[in-house]
Amino acid sequence: MTTLVRLAQQPEADALLGRSPLAALVGMLLDQQVPMERAFTGPYTIAQRLGENDLDARRIASMDPEEFAALFSAKPAVHRFPGSMAKRVQELCRYLVAHHDGDAGAIWRDAGSGAELFRRLHALPGFGRQKAQIFLALLGKRFDVTPEGWREAAGPYGEEGSHRSVADVTGPESLAMVREFKQRAKKAAKESASAREK
Incomplete structure (x- = not known):
């Protein structure tokens, strides 16, 4: 099933x-210290290079591991920190093979509750x-994965009508709203x- x-x-x-x-899990893993769009383009870039x-x-x-890190580092690099993120993606995939038979969707397919x-x-x-909370909210809001209590388990990211994270992005306009929210939160944290210190 394909989700838009x-x-x-x-x-x-x-x-x-x-x-x-x-791909969705890997995009979420890569979503740190780079713009969201670059992180979520990463899985496609990896697939193309493979x-x-x-x-x-x-x-x-x-x-x-060296071959996979080289794939990440080739220009344009998949991530700002290609070596460490290549290692993390491999760790994630090894975990999925060991615990979920290599099937990422098995993580949520039969989850009995949000918790x-x-x-x-x-x-x-x-x-x-x-x-984990942001990805849970993404699953609920965009992929219709809604076990009982999913919004509560996602914390503030599960709130309806919020613009806090990638879970709330549906296009350029909502992306701008999420960026604005993050900037306000950053500013408030700095001021606090x-x-x-005073």
Whole structure:
């Protein structure tokens, strides 16, 4: 089943995210210290460089780490930190092979509750609390993965009508609103920190 998403803001990359659970997970993993669109274009770039139409957890997990890092580093680099992020993607794929038979979608396909889904996501390598909550909200809001209590498990990211994260992006306009929210949050955090120092 293909879901229409506009996270990469590039049709081919977004099409891959919409049909491939692994691509969506990898995009979320890459979504740090680079613009969101670049992070979510990453899975498509990786697939292209592997000569594939999709990502395969088993293939990535079994690749030579240096070879995979070189694929990440080729210009234009997949991420600002190609070496460390290539390692993280391989760790994620190895975990999926070991725990979910290489099937990323198995993480949420039979989750009985939002709390259970959060636990599964939080157990993934590279998925801290916040990343797990944001991805859970993304699954609920864009992929119609809505086990009971999913909004609560996603915390503030699950709120309806919010513009806090990638889970709320449906196109350029909402992306701008999410960026604006993040800038305001950053500014407030800075002001709060400097007030504490006084």
